[in-house]
Amino acid sequence: MAVSEPELPQVWQKPTFATLLEALQHLRIDPPMWNIKASRTEIIEKQESTARHRQEIAAYLSSIIKSGLLWIEDEEDREAIWEEASKRFSERCGRSAMGEIIRRWPFEGDGYVPFELAIKEPPLTGDNLGLKTWGSSYVLAQMLHTIGQTSLSHLLNPGNDQTRPAVLELGSGTGLLGLAAAALWRTHVILSDLPEIVPNLSYNVEKNRQMIEDRGGAVVAGALTWGGAEDEIDPILFPTKNTFKVIIVADPLYDDVHPGLLAGAVDEQLSLDTDARAMVMVPQRDAVTVRLLSAFKNAMASKPVPLVCLEEKVVAGQDDWGADEDDEAGQLKCWHGVFGRQKDAV
Numbered sequence: 470m471a472v473s474e475p476e477l478p479q480v481w482q483k484p485t486f487a488t489l490l491e492a493l494q495h496l497r498i499d500p501p502m503w504n505i506k507a508s509r510t511e512i513i514e515k516q517e518s519t520a521r522h523r524q525e526i527a528a529y530l531s532s533i534i535k536s537g538l539l540w541i542e543d544e545e546d547r548e549a550i551w552e553e554a555s556k557r558f559s560e561r562c563g564r565s566a567m568g569e570i571i572r573r574w575p576f577e578g579d580g581y582v583p584f585e586l587a588i589k590e591p592p593l594t595g596d597n598l599g600l601k602t603w604g605s606s607y608v609l610a611q612m613l614h615t616i617g618q619t620s621l622s623h624l625l626n627p628g629n630d631q632t633r634p635a636v637l638e639l640g641s642g643t644g645l646l647g648l649a650a651a652a653l654w655r656t657h658v659i660l661s662d663l664p665e666i667v668p669n670l671s672y673n674v675e676k677n678r679q680m681i682e683d684r685g686g687a688v689v690a691g692a693l694t695w696g697g698a699e700d701e702i703d704p705i706l707f708p709t710k711n712t713f714k715v716i717i718v719a720d721p722l723y724d725d726v727h728p729g730l731l732a733g734a735v736d737e738q739l740s741l742d743t744d745a746r747a748m749v750m751v752p753q754r755d756a757v758t759v760r761l762l763s764a765f766k767n768a769m770a771s772k773p774v775p776l777v778c779l780e781e782k783v784v785a786g787q788d789d790w791g792a793d794e795d796d797e798a799g800q801l802k803c804w805h806g807v808f809g810r811q812k813d814a815v
Contacts, residue, residue, distance in 0.1 A: 480532050483540040493553040498560050530558045578614055587676050588643050591669055602643045605803050606719040608786040609750040610649035617654050620807050624714055625654050634714035639734055640721045644673040651686035659706055661693035695730035710737045716747040722761040732768035747808040752801050780807040
């Protein structure tokens with residue numbers, strides 16, 4: 470329950486350490502989740518209602534951070550108050566200002582028992598975009614149950630004498646999409662990314678493993694650098710090429726080299742069977758991402774055994790790529806495509 474304005478202990482009142490700490494903990498707001506069921510404005514308004522008006526709370530937190538808190542005798546207690554106030558302040562300054570967070574992503578739909586995934590995101594530093602959960606991953610993850618019954622039904626709903634094939638996620642980042650696939654499709658999913666991303670990815674695997682296994686799935690994580698050297702690819706998880714019947718990837722294109730590298734990774738890992746499928750989602754944020762998507766489709770089609778787009782559509786999505794308080798800034802269109810091997814070339 471939120472602390473109302475009259476209940477907030479003011480600096481001039483010289484509140485005790487326990488009173489001040491409790492008030493600051495009540496002001497905590499969890500990081501928002503951009504999803505297809507609620508608008509960004511609705512989510513932010515709901516969270517801000519627990520902490521009253523942003524400017525008023527920011528002023529209150531600033532008064533604590535600037536105060537010497539001299540009436541609190543223990544120096545460690547004063548440090549704890551300043552640290553807590555700073556955390557509450559950063560929570561109101563956007564994702565980039567936050568430290569480590571854990572987001573909970575709910576999954577509810579017809580045909581399966583609801584569940585949620587707990588995903589840890591370390592502090593965002595430098596250019597390591599793989600440590601953030603992008604909104605398009607959640608958009609595609611929400612579509613997985615339906616996709617399993619339509620585009621991938623020939624693979625994920627086999628006869629009684631067949632088992633469901635293992636699934637590979639490329640560029641897993643924090644692992645939301647791959648973990649959801651393991652839970653919803655009840656199959657073995659291998660999550661992969663750059664070696665420096667794998668430790669956090671493995672943490673999220675372990676945090677959600679029991680829930681996934683209880684639902685009949687299995688999951689593991691390892692390094693797989695697109696076009697990388699041998700020491701950048703897990704030899705146990707990826708001993709041979711062209712072994713996966715299903716590959717999934719979301720939000721993979723940020724640089725001019727990515728279309729070719731991703732197409733190469735898909736070509737190397739996707740089975741040569743004509744029933745194998747690669748499922749890709751690319752947010753269309755601007756002219757650059759539109760161009761990168763076009764380059765990716767061309768790179769896929771130019772492989773010795775061409776990878777052709779069998780299905781494609783654009784769905785509405787949201788994320789917080791550079792967005793602030795403007796709801797429209799979080800809205801974007803996400804291109805979704807399903808690729809397969811060209812039959813007459815296999």
